[in-house]
Amino acid sequence: MDKFVIEGGHKLSGRVKISGAKNSALALMPATLLNNGINEFSNIPKVNDIYTMIKLLKHLGVEATFQNNRLKLDTSNVTNQDAPYEHVKKMRASVYVLGPLLAKYGYSKVSMPGGCAWGPRPINLHLEAMEKLGATIILDGGNIIAKAKRLHGANINFEVSSVGATGNTIMAAVLAKGESKIQNAAMEPEITNLCEFLIDMGARIDGVGTSTILIDGVDDLSSTNGEIIGDRIEAGTLLIAGALTKSKIEIEYLNIEHIDIVLSKLKDSGAKISINNNVIEVDSSNIEPKAVDVTTAIYPGFPTDMQAQWIAYMALANGTATVTDTIYTDRFSHVPELIRLGASIERVNNMAIVRGVKRLEGAKVMSTDLRASASLVLGGLAAEGTTEVLRIYHLDRGYEKIEDKLTQLGAKIERVSTNEF
Ligand code: EPU
Secondary structure, rough: EEEEEOOOOOOOOOEEEOOOOHHHHHHHOOOOOOOEEEEEEEEOOOOHHHHHHHHHHHHHOEEEEOOOOOEEOOOOOOOOEEEEEEEEEEOOHHHHHHHHHHHHHHHEEEEEOOOOOEEEEOHHHHHHHHHHOOOOEEOOOOOEEEEEEOOOOOOOOOHHHHHHHHHHHHHOOOOOOOOEEOOOOOOOOHHHHHHHHHHHHOOOOEOOOEEEEEEOOOOOOOOEEOOEEEEEHHHHHHHHHHHOOOEEEEOOOHHHHHHHHHHHHHHHHHOOEEEOOOEEEOOOOOOEOOOOOEEEEOOOOOOOOHHHHHHHHHHHOEOOOEEEEEOOOOOOOOHHHHHHHOOOEEEEEOEEEEOOOOEEOOEEEEEOOOOHHHHHHHHHOOOOEEEEEOOOHHHHHHHOOHHHHHOOOOOOEEEEOOOOO
């Protein structure tokens, strides 16, 4: 198992390029199950969740070749419609194979994802939508078995806006007979990326990027190529690294409009932001960050996937900030660990009250999820002395070579193999 050893307190400088969005790739890759042919993607990040999805697709019979961020998926010979527990327990996004397999092959069997480190994270909305599209669903031995001769169009109005349920439902409805209307659909850029990929395959989708998606089902879809959008969460995380260490850095990032809210909160905190084509500069040289409250919300609101990093930033702000998570109300495992670095944070239900302190001090910390780990790395970069972040396999699930990018920016961070857990 690896850990990061970070010598904190160094200023950062220079420019890094943002990788492709893993949450986009995780939706587009299973979408290829809807066709029979060769699909090629560019800008796929080399992170462990992508390798897990590749393993699952191979298990279904897909041939995969992954080189230099380019992924080729050949879906000509899908032989199996069963996503077993060994895959799903590693990564909840495995549930994304449910909709496309059901729509294309009339059957899919997907192990129920269990709880996760920060709450139950149900999939009821995915299943209810499949039933509305005409599937019969049974739960058997911890598996969801979904069957339908051919799905039919339906009106689906989600009671909660869900990225995964929207993606799964769109992938099912594009091959259903007739028209479907999805209301309260997720508007996240990863869903837009998915819709555009499906349209390239031949799907008929209207309302892309809005909360009402209209789909006119087709009989067949053909293979195509797709490009993964930039990772808005990696972009936001690195911009906070610059602001938190009172540095001036630049990121090269293609989809600047996707992080408007993060840029606007950074500006509110006193960071100077300038944008030049595809480059964003954050300049916080010797700027004491002001405390700025955030409340997470569905897109275009402040992303829950940036909540932990914002708490790390506010730990050194001037004043008291509240950070409230309305999407995942229990996603705060980073709080006690940031307190180990000297932060002053009180948690009240789904809100963290962060009282800015003058300095953080290096310590050994560990985390139980991806974004929490990112916040601990940020804390370590700003803390005086040495911070060890244990269990960084969580980070490896979703950040492509984060230590290389931070090193490129002048951080002192090293990956070390360890027996410590
Ligand atoms: N929800 C339900 N029932 C469902 C599905 C969701 O009640 O059937 C609720 C959830 O409990 C939550 C809300 O709906 O309160 C939103 O969850 P959503 O379904 O949108 O989350 P997800 O699709 O499982 C994706 C990202 C997450 C990100 C969330 C929210 C992927 C692979 N994962 O998860 O990313 O936090 O959307 O934006 O796209 C991460 O990258 O660290 C990560 C966890």
